[in-house]
Amino acid sequence: MTTRVRFAPSPTGYLHIGAARSALFNWLYAKKTGGKFLLRIEDTDLQRSTDESTRSIIEGMEWLGLTYDEEIVFQSANADKHRAAAYKLLEEGKAYRDFTPKAERNDATIKQGIADRARAQSAEGTDHRSNPFRDLSPEESQQRADAGEPFAVRLKVARDGKTHFADQVYGPQERDYSEIEDLVLLRSEGNPLYNLSVVIDDIEMGITHVIRGQDHLTNTHKQVLIYEALGAPVPEFAHLPLILAPNKGKLSKRKHGEVVSLTTYRDRGFVPAAFRNFLALLGWAPSDGKEVLSLDELVQEFSLEHIHRSPAVFNFQENDARHWTDEKALWMNSEYIRTMPLEELLPMVKAELRANKLWREEYDEDDREWLLKAMDLIRQRFFTLKDFSGQGRAYFSDDFDFEPAAVNKNLRKDPNLQQLLPALADRFDETDPFNAETAEATLRKFAEDNNVKAGLLINGSRTMLTGQAVGPSMFEVFAILGQKRSVERLRSGVPWFDAANALGDV
């Protein structure tokens, strides 16, 4: 039997990184076992579901390279089947009509309400089987329904016994029936509830392995009960440890904002493969400890057995721009940027330059080689794709900013540079051919002639040519920027030496 797994998000917001990880693990498992990976949008909550959210989920998965194998299933389209299943159980006496009037619940105090009710029930001595309608005769139940009295349909959970299932991650699980209420299958308005819908859809889609967040672990017992009532085979389950915020609390948009949204990583210059790689390491690790893994390696190494049982903390620091997300994610991204094949990096750099009006059509043709060399030179110290248009701007445009600190440190510090740099420009102008080696020879000779340290000229040049205090080897920079631009920029710096024009004492 080929394995069939699914990712089943509800489209009530952006794609959460925890959900993205679930999608990834399902996808990896499907590939690993040669099975199918399906996508189901759980849009039964029509109030909260939006098309925009559905689009963002699909986009996010595309970005991560998680392709699904069959048509997307929209859960709302299956409501009739869910209802039919509930009615079938009703007919068979495995479910019953509950005519208790629907109680209004307040989302904000729901947890407290649950605890309060539990306490009250325990004081009264009532239990999960105390519903007065549980044992109503079929005839009377039918009569009241025919008379138009509203009712919910509840599963009739047996008084004695236990449910069992073997979770692939958490091991054998069992739960006494007495702990499980007669769960509602159908609301009084006739709409199916989550636990029913998932089960029916999973049966319908032929799902063999349900891989999802640990928050569903205890609900699984209820679902097992539904499978059994329906006489359907129960799939394998594998629950994934949750991803927590640094304070070990729940990672949520309301509290933590955009760090939890997958699209943030796309928008802030992550390489999809890097983020995917990072995500794979949250709650899972390959047996050999190797952490930088290609997609193929990920598929090869992936196994449910190596999934952790304890929750993983997504380690970012709020209100700290430098550590806005997990440092390991940032490191992983830089690792990919500086080591991945240039040809693969190129389209991403192109998109980034384009978005900032730094792209020139020649980069696709005559200047393609130049672009690849420039990328290779500057990517060594970049962390995100954004750096190509940010720190890297001076390589693609003459219109770039000077960092005040760099100007102070490398230019204003020594007034002699005011004459030295233009003079160096004159030497460069006569250097032929002009390349990294000749630029170095020229500069060092010039330094000697003028009895100054080469470092002074090198650092001054760096700031003149790139606006920055840090960057690649300067001779490589001269070479990549070329003779003309190097000379121009060395000559153009008069204002920086003027104290009145100071950028402020940084």
Place this chain on the structure above:
RNA sequence: GGCGCAUUGGUGUAGUUGGUUAACACGCCGCCCUCUCAAGGCGGAGACCACGGGUUCGAGUCCCGUAUGCGCUACCA
């Protein structure tokens, strides 16, 4: 309130059948390299393996208890 799950350095993890100086990665610090910053190389700080009891010659690994965190407990998903 009940039930469940978890607990190895700041973070991610390895440590699958009890015997290790508790390993690796990120981060942090230092040195080398050097025109700067990275990268790279080398080294370092940082964990009484949540706590308390057992079992055992021996426990991060097994058992019991406690604490803490999280989850579920809903006519939410």
